[in-house]
Amino acid sequence: MEINKINDYLWEIPQSGAMNVPARIYSSDALIAAVKKDETFKQLVNVAQLPGIVKYAMAMPDIHWGYGFPIGGVAAFDMENGVISPGGVGYDINCGVRLAATGLDEKEIRPRLADLATALYQDIPSGVGSTGPLKLTDKQLKKVLSQGSPWIIDQGYGDAADADHTEEGGCMANADPGAVSNRAMERGRRQLGTLGSGNHFMEIGVVDTVYDPATADAFGLRPGQVTLLIHTGSRGLGHQVCDDFLAAMTKKVHQTGIRIPDRQLACMPINSADGRKYYNAMACAANFAWANRQVLMHLARDVFMETLDISPRDLAMHQVYDVCHNIAKVETHVIDGRQREVCVHRKGATRAFAPGHPELNQAFRDVGQPILIPGDMGTASYVLVGTQQAMDQTFGSTCHGAGRLMSRKAAKKAAKGRSLAQELEQKGVLVSASGKGTMAEEMPEAYKNVTEVVEAVHGSGISKMVAKLRPIAVVKG
Amino acid sequence: MPYEVIDHTADTGIRVWAGTPTGLFAEACRAMFELITDNSRVAPVKTRKLFIEGIDQTDLLINWLRELLMLWSADRELVASVQISELSEKNLRATVRTQPFDPEYHVIYTDIKAVTYHGAEIISRDRHWETSVIFDV
Numbered sequence: 001m002e003i004n005k006i007n008d009y010l011w012e013i014p015q016s017g018a019m020n021v022p023a024r025i026y027s028s029d030a031l032i033a034a035v036k037k038d039e040t041f042k043q044l045v046n047v048a049q050l051p052g053i054v055k056y057a058m059a060m061p062d063i064h065w066g067y068g069f070p071i072g073g074v075a076a077f078d079m080e081n082g083v084i085s086p087g088g089v090g091y092d093i094n095c096g097v098r099l100a101a102t103g104l105d106e107k108e109i110r111p112r113l114a115d116l117a118t119a120l121y122q123d124i125p126s127g128v129g130s131t132g133p134l135k136l137t138d139k140q141l142k143k144v145l146s147q148g149s150p151w152i153i154d155q156g157y158g159d160a161a162d163a164d165h166t167e168e169g170g171c172m173a174n175a176d177p178g179a180v181s182n183r184a185m186e187r188g189r190r191q192l193g194t195l196g197s198g199n200h201f202m203e204i205g206v207v208d209t210v211y212d213p214a215t216a217d218a219f220g221l222r223p224g225q226v227t228l229l230i231h232t233g234s235r236g237l238g239h240q241v242c243d244d245f246l247a248a249m250t251k252k253v254h255q256t257g258i259r260i261p262d263r264q265l266a267c268m269p270i271n272s273a274d275g276r277k278y279y280n281a282m283a284c285a286a287n288f289a290w291a292n293r294q295v296l297m298h299l300a301r302d303v304f305m306e307t308l309d310i311s312p313r314d315l316a317m318h319q320v321y322d323v324c325h326n327i328a329k330v331e332t333h334v335i336d337g338r339q340r341e342v343c344v345h346r347k348g349a350t351r352a353f354a355p356g357h358p359e360l361n362q363a364f365r366d367v368g369q370p371i372l373i374p375g376d377m378g379t380a381s382y383v384l385v386g387t388q389q390a391m392d393q394t395f396g397s398t399c400h401g402a403g404r405l406m407s408r409k410a411a412k413k414a415a416k417g418r419s420l421a422q423e424l425e426q427k428g429v430l431v432s433a434s435g436k437g438t439m440a441e442e443m444p445e446a447y448k449n450v451t452e453v454v455e456a457v458h459g460s461g462i463s464k465m466v467a468k469l470r471p472i473a474v475v476k477g
Numbered sequence: 478m479p480y481e482v483i484d485h486t487a488d489t490g491i492r493v494w495a496g497t498p499t500g501l502f503a504e505a506c507r508a509m510f511e512l513i514t515d516n517s518r519v520a521p522v523k524t525r526k527l528f529i530e531g532i533d534q535t536d537l538l539i540n541w542l543r544e545l546l547m548l549w550s551a552d553r554e555l556v557a558s559v560q561i562s563e564l565s566e567k568n569l570r571a572t573v574r575t576q577p578f579d580p581e582y583h584v585i586y587t588d589i590k591a592v593t594y595h596g597a598e599i600i601s602r603d604r605h606w607e608t609s610v611i612f613d614v
Contacts, residue, residue, distance in 0.1 A: 065486040067595030067611050091591045091613045128588045129553060129578070187551050197588050198614060236550060239590050239613075243543060250594065251532055263535075263594030407484040408587075408614070437586060 001041055009061075009460035013041060018261070019048040024056040026394070028456040031061050031448065034405060043070040046261040050075070052082025052270075054335060054342055058394055060349050061456035062403030062448060066090075068264030071348035074397040077270060079330070079341045083258065084275045085267035086245040086282070088345035089328050093241060093282055094289035095233030096167075096324035097372040099383065099469075100297055102304070103316025104226040106206045106472070112308055116204065117430045117473040119307045124202055124299055125194040126477040127434030132193030132295065141189055142177040148287030149294045149322075152192075157298040158319075164361050166322040167351060167369075170290040172329075175283035180237075181244050184281075188237030188288055193295035197434070197477035199442060200232040202300060203374075205381060208470035215385050215466045218367040219320050227469055228304075228317070229381055230296050231374045232477075233326065234289035241285045245278045270343050279328065279343075286327060293322060320383070321370035325350045325400035331359075333395050344395045352386035352398040352463045371463050375402050375450030377431055377442060377476065378424050381469040382454045389461035398463040399454070402447035415440035424474075433476035442476060480508040483609060489587060490611035499561045501599070501606040502538060502569065506545055509592075509612070510556050513549060515584045521557040521574030529569040535599045535608065541569055542592040542610065550590065553578040587614055 003025075004012050011032060013023040023044045025032065035041070040063055047069055048057035054076045063072030068087035077083055109116060125132055136144065143151045149163045149170025163170040177185075195202060207225045210216045221227075234241075249266040252274060260266060268275040301317050308315070328345045335342070353360055355368040364370060371384040379402075390396050406414065420439045424431050433439045458465045479500075483490035491508045495501040510516055527544055531537030548554045554575040563570035576583075591613035599608045 067488065067593040067613070071487055087593075128585050129580070183547070183551060198590075236590075239550070243591055246594065247540065247543070250536060254532070263539075263597065266594070404487045407486050408489060409482065409484050 003041070009456055013045060019045060020051070021048050021053050021056050023048050025059040025063065026456060026460050026462065027061045028452060028459065030452055031456060034448065035063055040065045040070045043068070044073065046265060047073060047075050049261055050083055050085070050265065050267060051258055052078040054078055060399040061453045062348065062399045062401055064403045066347070068262055069347045072399065072403055073347045074344065074349045074394055076333070076342040076344045076395045079270055079343060082270050082343060083267035084270045084278055084328055084343055085265055085345065086242045086249065086278060087264045087266060088347055089242065089282060090326040090347045091239045091242045092233035092326055093238035093285035094324040095326045096289060096293065096322060097374050098230040098293045098297060098322040099320040099372050100228045100317050101220050101320050102226045102228070103314065105224050106226060109226055109308065113473055114430060116304065116307050117432060119303045120202060120300060121432035121475050123303050124296065124475055126196065126475060128197050130194045131190040133299065134192050134295070136189050136192060141185060144192065144291045145177040145180060145284035145287055146175045147171055149290040152291040152294050157295050162294060162297070162319045165319045165363065166290060167324055170294065170322065172283040172286045174280050175287050176280035177284055179277045179281035180241060180284050184237050184240035184244065187240050188235065191235040191237065192288070192292055193299060194235060195232050195296065195475070195477045196235050197438065200477045201377065202296065202475045203229040203381070203471045204473040205229055205469040205471045207467055208380065209468040211465040211467060215367055219370050219383065219466065220318060221320065221383065221467050228297070228300055229374060229469065230293050232292060232296065234285040235292065237288050238285040241281045245281065249274065282328060286324060289324065290322065321372060323350050323372050331395070333391070342395065344397070346397055348400045349397045350400045351396055352390040353396045354386050354388040354391045371398055373399060373401055373450065373454055376444040376447040377471060377474045378427055378429055378444035379450055381471070382450065382465060383467040383469065384454065384457070384463040385466050387461060387463055390463060394462050398457050402450035402453055404446060405448045406446040408441040411443055411446035412437070412440045414445060415443050429471050430473040431476065438476050479504050483611070485611055488612055488614050490609055492607070492609045494605060494607035496604045498534070498606050499564050501608070502541055502561055502564060503559055505538060505542060505610060506556060506559050509542055509546065509589065512587050512612070513589055514555055514586060518583055519555045519557045520576050522576040523554065523574065525573045525575060527571050527573055531567055534566050535597050537567060537569055538599060538608065539592055539594055539597055545573065546589060546592055548573070548575055555583060589614055
């Protein structure tokens with residue numbers, strides 16, 4: 001496969017064969033070598049073959065081998081002749097990250113950190129098959145699906161400011177619970193306010209380094225400050241929505257004459273009844289995920305106050321932002337000099353809107369959108385800000401995390417005979433995980449170096465580094 | 478062992494093979510649940526009848542695994558055994574024996590969350606049926 005280096009942070013696979021557009025990979029010399037080994041580029045080339053794709057099939061520096069679409073992929077489709085693909089969003093619809101900052105300093109909580117970590121582990125439902133604190137009626141669940149964070153906040157789970165500091169205000173439009181199957185509803189009913197398993201986590205961190213003081217200040221971040229980071233999504237509900245529509249579209253895509261190079265790329269025209277129905281169901285799952293992270297943050301807030309025996313005023317926990325990294329959205333972008341509506345698929349990629357974007361809330365309109373990049377549990381997480389280059393080049397998108405480097409099997413092998421919890425504790429990170437297998441699969445070495453990933457997007461200009469967070473306690477699902 | 482685990486970077490998968498299509502479908506089920514749990518601890522307590530449809534044999538296989546996985550992810554039951562009574566290109570009928578999940582007794586190795594279509598294609602030659610299946614974990 002021909003891959004041409006355009007500059008230090010950008011590579012291109014020229015259009016050939018059945019590709020409708022070229023493919024572009026944002027990366028660095030160090031990162032791209034690891035990707036070349038597997039099927040990732042072939043998957044990107046497959047995406048470039050879908051009808052109505054605009055400009056490029058794009059990959060972020062954390063790209064890795066997925067199924068159908070690669071993870072770390074961005075693709076925008078024309079609203080008239082383009083498609084929407086459940087596989088282009090992923091199973092965990094609106095898997096995302098929420099960051100809250102507190103009024104506490106590291107030195108204030110260090111003496112109580114072990115207690116805090118234990119209490120979080122006990123009170124935050126996590127792991128396989130965990131159930132949440134809410135018993136939702138059918139009517140209430142439908143409210144969650146159609147209204148997302150703002151509704152659950154109205155029920156006492158947070159402050160109105162939390163929703164304001166959330167992508168889309170924590171509620172996507174066009175969410176129609178009627179498009180969601182009963183099975184998906186059943187799976188979601190008992191899971192609101194649960195972390196789940198796999199790579200999901202809740203992390204207490206500290207603002208370690210500030211790169212851009214003015215922007216950090218606008219985001220409410222300062223050195224030494226204690227933070228809370230939540231990484232989870234729409235749980236079984238989102239998985240079921242994806243699964244339902246993949247199966248339905250696999251059946252129907254053949255009748256449309258659209259040729260797909262991989263069954264997992266099953267899709268339908270965006271302007272078809274099936275395409276719209278998926279969008280409406282996906283929006284419900286996205287709203288569920290925002291409500292889920294809202295409930296989790298609320299539970300964590302209570303744990304902090306009870307364990308440290310402090311008032312809400314002393315804790316002063318406020319949401320910095322909440323971003324999703326598995327989603328398809330109808331957005332307006334300037335393409336070849338004119339404004340066009342496109343459906344942007346971000347699968348393992350984060351929105352990165354520039355200063356001045358009309359969709360940003362007032363607090364961030366002038367400074368740009370906060371971007372939250374979780375790393376592995378032993379290293380660091382980053383806060384970035386959106387840029388005009390992202391608007392010009394990547395449909396306002398950037399990376400989403402470290403991206404896996406090792407398979408789960410290889411990670412387990414590498415972890416054999418080691419005490420990962422002890423190793424991490426020596427580095428100053430307390431980790432509680434519901435399964436020993438999870439610890440091994442999610443060990444820091446299994447991931448790409450998140451710093452290299454962030455430096456690549458910073459270097460390319462599609463987002464800028466604002467602050468680095470250092471984990472001090474992690475709860476894994 | 479008529480299957481092997483595929484080392485996929487982000488997720489996990491199997492390459493499974495058998496001498497008959499029925500064998501392939503049964504082995505794929507066994508492989509999936511061996512990834513999820515210690516099968517030797519799962520007893521056939523409940524009986525369920527499944528009828529599955531697909532647009533072709535590969536679609537049928539994926540739909541079969543999706544329905545079986547649903548027993549775990551939605552109903553919290555582990556599959557002990559399957560008996561496939563009817564299998565054609567597009568239809569399958571089977572009796573599935575399951576046991577409700579007991580967190581005190583059963584062991585969960587990997588919580589498979591979905592069965593993907595990625596790269597799945599049943600290939601047959603002589604008396605050999607084979608495919609890969611990638612799971613979302």
